[in-house]
Amino acid sequence: MHAYKRVMVTGGAGFLGSFLCEKLLAEGNDVLCVDNYYTGSRSNVLHLLDDPHFEIIRHDVTFPLYVEVDEIYNLACPASPVHYQLDPVQTVKTNVHGAINMLGLAKRTGAKILQTSTSEVYGDPTVHPQPEGYRGSVNPIGPRACYDEGKRCAETLFFDYHRQYGVEIRVARIFNTYGPRMHPNDGRVVSNFIVQALRNEPITIFGNGTQTRSFCYVDDLIDGLMRLMGAPNGVTGPINLGNPGEFQIRELAEMVVEMTGSRSEIVFHPLPVDDPTQRKPDISRAKQDLGWQPAISLREGLEKTIAYFEWALSDAGGKSRPSIPQAAYPHRASSNADVIVPEVVR
Ligand code: NAD
Ligand code: UDP
Ligand code: UDP
Numbered sequence: 001m002h003a004y005k006r007v008m009v010t011g012g013a014g015f016l017g018s019f020l021c022e023k024l025l026a027e028g029n030d031v032l033c034v035d036n037y038y039t040g041s042r043s044n045v046l047h048l049l050d051d052p053h054f055e056i057i058r059h060d061v062t063f064p065l066y067v068e069v070d071e072i073y074n075l076a077c078p079a080s081p082v083h084y085q086l087d088p089v090q091t092v093k094t095n096v097h098g099a100i101n102m103l104g105l106a107k108r109t110g111a112k113i114l115q116t117s118t119s120e121v122y123g124d125p126t127v128h129p130q131p132e133g134y135r136g137s138v139n140p141i142g143p144r145a146c147y148d149e150g151k152r153c154a155e156t157l158f159f160d161y162h163r164q165y166g167v168e169i170r171v172a173r174i175f176n177t178y179g180p181r182m183h184p185n186d187g188r189v190v191s192n193f194i195v196q197a198l199r200n201e202p203i204t205i206f207g208n209g210t211q212t213r214s215f216c217y218v219d220d221l222i223d224g225l226m227r228l229m230g231a232p233n234g235v236t237g238p239i240n241l242g243n244p245g246e247f248q249i250r251e252l253a254e255m256v257v258e259m260t261g262s263r264s265e266i267v268f269h270p271l272p273v274d275d276p277t278q279r280k281p282d283i284s285r286a287k288q289d290l291g292w293q294p295a296i297s298l299r300e301g302l303e304k305t306i307a308y309f310e311w312a313l314s315d316a317g318g319k320s321r322p323s324i325p326q327a328a329y330p331h332r333a334s335s336n337a338d339v340i341v342p343e344v345v346r
Helices: 015-026 042-048 088-109 145-165 189-198 218-230 249-260 284-290 298-316
Strands: 006-010 030-035 054-058 071-074 112-118 169-174 203-206 239-241 266-269
Touching: 006 015, 015 030, 015 042, 015 218, 030 042, 042 054, 071 088, 071 218, 088 112, 088 145, 112 145, 112 218, 145 169, 169 218, 189 203, 189 249, 189 298, 203 249, 218 239, 218 284, 239 284, 249 266, 249 298
Parallel strands: 006 030, 006 071, 030 054, 071 112, 112 169, 169 239, 203 266
Antiparallel strands: none
């Protein structure tokens, strides 16, 4: 038996994965980060590389991987529509072949495995807010299907490995999550609006901006994921993890402009195909089974995220480097002179 856990995080060099690796290390685990750097970056975990309990390997989860671990968080998969639609076939492979390989690994080692599924499994929902029992309304042949259907198939695989082989599984359905360390070119709405506002460039609303989303701050989400992994056996999920505060995209744009003091104008672009019109999690199950609910409001989370992008963009502009906001590297107490600028913002 190990006094500590050997925890593998696939997609660990991405936005959510890097925070998860950090929190797992802080709790005394050995962490193996597995990433092919498709949308992630070594820069996101650079501050962890000196930690003897942290290891990173460049690997694509669509290929088999033989390591010995106790727990697996399967995050590998591009999450931004812009990125997952860039190479949709690879997105399906990552979701499906990646899930099979990681489940095969869990089956062989007896590791517990958590899947980061998504609110996208509900598609363009006809039930609002969305409880886990809602089966969704997904277009299986549309441009979002590589992600939505890929994630649905991954859920199927998780439950089949559980029923057929007794693999201990956890399935989280994550709703829109944002925070520091998002790639400035990530393409998702929160980072787009903040970057545009800070540059005084037009804020691009797709459609008329009345579509809604519910935005969860990264710290709350990571707490939810770790509680789910630690939940008693039998709590398999799926469990919605998200902030039930619901906002129109237009409201988000106005809030970001106000909070940044930006001179940006708001412009309207066509709505992407199959863009869901409304989304809000029913988190009763997470409250009941995990004792979890988000603690950070949208305004509070935006403040931290704006502070991060102010730093990231100012550094990219070649100005003197300000100290890194606590939100980006919370485990570091003060000065961060030795942290290398993320390559993604150069
Ligand atoms: P991200 O794009 O920042 O991170 C994904 C990571 O996976 C990146 O580091 C990328 O390089 C890596 N990756 C992609 N394909 C891979 C492959 N084949 N092999 C190995 N690594 C691979 O996205 P994120 O926001 O951190 O999302 C992490 C996970 O959470 C994803 O599975 C995503 O679907 C899920 N999720 C996120 C959100 C959200 O709002 N952030 C919402 C729902 C679900
Ligand atoms: N696999 C892996 N690491 C392991 C065990 C399995 O990557 O430690 C992969 C292997 O490529 C296999 C897949 O997981 O194809 C599914 O494994 P499983 O045992 O379910 O199927 P099988 O080996 O019978 O095809
Ligand atoms: N969106 C927008 N402007 C942007 C990026 C996105 O209006 O620059 C909209 C997008 O059409 C969607 C919402 O914001 O209605 C959330 O988009 P995101 O890509 O962040 O996530 P998802 O659609 O996967 O929820």
